[in-house]
Amino acid sequence: MARSGVCRRSRDLEGVGTGMEKKEIDWSGLGFEYVQTDKRFVANYRNGAWDEGALSGDANVVINECAGVLQYSQSCFEGLKAYTTEDGRIVTFRPDMNGQRMEDSCKRLEMPVFPKEKFVEAVLQTVKANEAYVPPYGSGATLYIRPYMFASGSVIGVKPASEYQFRIFTTPVGPYFKGGAKPITIRVCDYDRAAPNGTGHIKAGLNYAMSLYAIVDAHKQGYDENMYLDAATRTKVEETGGANFLFITKDNKVVTPKSGSILPSITRRSLMYVAKEYLGLETEEREVYKEELTEFAECGLCGTAAVISPVGKIVDHGKEICLPSGMEAMGPVTQKLYDTLTGIQMGRIKAPEGWIQEIR
Numbered sequence: 001m002a003r004s005g006v007c008r009r010s011r012d013l014e015g016v017g018t019g020m021e022k023k024e025i026d027w028s029g030l031g032f033e034y035v036q037t038d039k040r041f042v043a044n045y046r047n048g049a050w051d052e053g054a055l056s057g058d059a060n061v062v063i064n065e066c067a068g069v070l071q072y073s074q075s076c077f078e079g080l081k082a083y084t085t086e087d088g089r090i091v092t093f094r095p096d097m098n099g100q101r102m103e104d105s106c107k108r109l110e111m112p113v114f115p116k117e118k119f120v121e122a123v124l125q126t127v128k129a130n131e132a133y134v135p136p137y138g139s140g141a142t143l144y145i146r147p148y149m150f151a152s153g154s155v156i157g158v159k160p161a162s163e164y165q166f167r168i169f170t171t172p173v174g175p176y177f178k179g180g181a182k183p184i185t186i187r188v189c190d191y192d193r194a195a196p197n198g199t200g201h202i203k204a205g206l207n208y209a210m211s212l213y214a215i216v217d218a219h220k221q222g223y224d225e226n227m228y229l230d231a232a233t234r235t236k237v238e239e240t241g242g243a244n245f246l247f248i249t250k251d252n253k254v255v256t257p258k259s260g261s262i263l264p265s266i267t268r269r270s271l272m273y274v275a276k277e278y279l280g281l282e283t284e285e286r287e288v289y290k291e292e293l294t295e296f297a298e299c300g301l302c303g304t305a306a307v308i309s310p311v312g313k314i315v316d317h318g319k320e321i322c323l324p325s326g327m328e329a330m331g332p333v334t335q336k337l338y339d340t341l342t343g344i345q346m347g348r349i350k351a352p353e354g355w356i357q358e359i360r
């Protein structure tokens with residue numbers, strides 16, 4: 001059911017008996033593009049304190065021409081999803097982890113912390129206000145939630161601004177893999193993503209601005225993603241522009257790179273837990289050398305958007321490293337990890353304590 005191209009109107013699927021009509025959207029035909037929804041959360045930081053924050057119907061932001069975000073890119077963001085479970089509840093996945101990570105990002109960028117407890121409340125409130133846009137179970141689509149903060153106060157000398165805005169909007173997004181997860185081809189990248197002791201470990205907008213050149217170039221050369229190496233020695237695997245690596249060894253160990261300049265993915269940390277506690281696999285977070293890549297059986301990229309995208313081939317300056325799992329389908333261990341975590345998120349498998357936050 002719910003393949004892309006099959007136009008199932010939301011009316012046919014949901015909104016019956018819940019007291020809330022779903023919007024008429026072709027859920028499974030959605031891509032990963034911004035679709036404006038009814039409400040967003042807005043809070044302002046002025047005179048050294050956050051206001052209460054409230055939902056707003058206004059999707060536009062008006063700020064001064066000299067706002068810190070426009071001049072010196074003082075901004076950070078988060079990304080998570082709301083899902084309809086098999087039994088019709090609307091839930092989010094570990095929003096407290098996103099709240100904590102945003103606190104960490106704010107501290108590193110000299111921005112005022114928006115407390116994680118309030119962050120979670122605001123996420124739940126925003127999703128609830130946009131319930132009509134939460135895709136139905138089985139459509140493969142989800143409601144993407146984008147919390148973000150930026151310097152709204154004016155600065156011309158280089159220093160932290162004194163005013164900030166924190167906002168959360170939601171947008172429905174389609175199934176990440178239409179017609180099944182096809183393994184991708186990535187290249188070892190000559191550009192660096194993050195410096196040692198830099199900002200690679202926080203979710204700053206600036207980390208993405210400077211990755212655009214490298215990803216556009218990768219696409220031009222026919223690659224789906226960039227594998228970034230550690231900037232200091234260029235011998236160790238870090239991550240891609242927006243996802244962490246998981247590797248499966250030939251004896252079924254789950255390995256993920258350890259580095260101070262990798263963004264701590266919540267999906268990756270959850271998958272490592274699932275590997276150990278649900279699947280009984282051995283797990284290792286350690287330095288992974290580029291030289292080892294030929295020894296792995298499977299490779300995947302993990303992040304909120306896709307959960308896991310399988311990697312079939314890694315190209316290192318003309319040298320092709322073909323993962324034994326091939327170019328047709330996810331490797332067997334990757335598939336088990338994917339099925340278990342999505343099962344937990346969709347309510348088909350019992351979640352660890354505190355992982356699922358219910359909206360209703």
Ligand SMILES: *Cc1c(COP(=O)(O)O)cnc(C)c1O
Pocket residue numbers: 079203239240241242243244263264265266267268302303304305
């Ligand atoms: C957001 C992000 C990820 C994925 O993190 P999740 O919490 O799993 O969504 C990975 N790498 C980078 C650089 C990111 O910005």
